[in-house]
Amino acid sequence: MRYITYLAIGVLFGIIMFKSEAASWFRIYEMFQFGSFHMYGIIGSALVLGVIGVQLIKRKNIKTLDGSEMSLKPKDKSIARYLIGGIIFGLGWALAGACPGPMYVLAGAGYLSILVVIGGALLGTFGYGLLRKYLPH
């Protein structure tokens, strides 16, 4: 039953990503060219509601459906890992024109080439796992 819920959440997410065109290579390119408000509007409006909602959750101490704490742990403090990791991610995001969520959406939409990107992302994740202890965090 739980797994059906996660599947349904994924379907909803996939439809939103595709229909909002956030999964389109062109929209990502256009965003980095500052050619349209579209992507900024998506992220910005999600964020405004997200900040308000998370504040409400904290103030009213809202719990998950089964009564436990929500996963809102503060992230570990660091600058190097977020900045360097972020820049590496950004380079890839703009080069492939897709970030992790949309990759799967595009695979479902039938763009077979995206499987090369997904394969690359798996290798990149594996590479990080191997090199982790040598990197500044």
Next chain:
Amino acid sequence: MNWINEPWPWYVAGPLIALVMFILLLVGKQFGMSSNLRTACAAVGAGKAAEFFKFDWKTERWNLMVVMGAIIGGFIASNFMSDNTVEVNPKVAQQLSDDYNIISGGESYMPPEIFATDALNDPFTIAILLIGGLLVGFGARYAGGCTSGHAISGLSNLQLPSLIAVIGFFIGGLVMVHLIYPLIF
């Protein structure tokens, strides 16, 4: 029933993304679309090679279900809810055509110059896609999250680390599009 086929504007999509995040919080999870890559590595035995993948991946199976859902959602949306075009800014489409010979701006969802299956006959295209993917996978884990985990989840929770990561995403993206694209395409 126009709303089904028309693209969804940002003020519909953004709030819906926030909704997805809150549903996941309600069921006790965190919104993030890249940790499934770690789960997938662990599931195929990467734990033998690196400590990072030594965890009980079965507890993280839920994010593989979300991935499956996203694939199904993409299939449904592209086949039944879209004409598969994206009306980008005409100036951007023109620039793509002038500078990089990508002439499909405004007429397709993804540029066939890069994403048509035929384009894979060109080793250069394979390299672009593979390296792009590698950087995304490596960078997302190094930064501890991607667009959903940092730009949406983390910033919603007012996390300074997420702000640093998002600034990094944009530095990387801008450098790629403005400095590296002209060199490689």
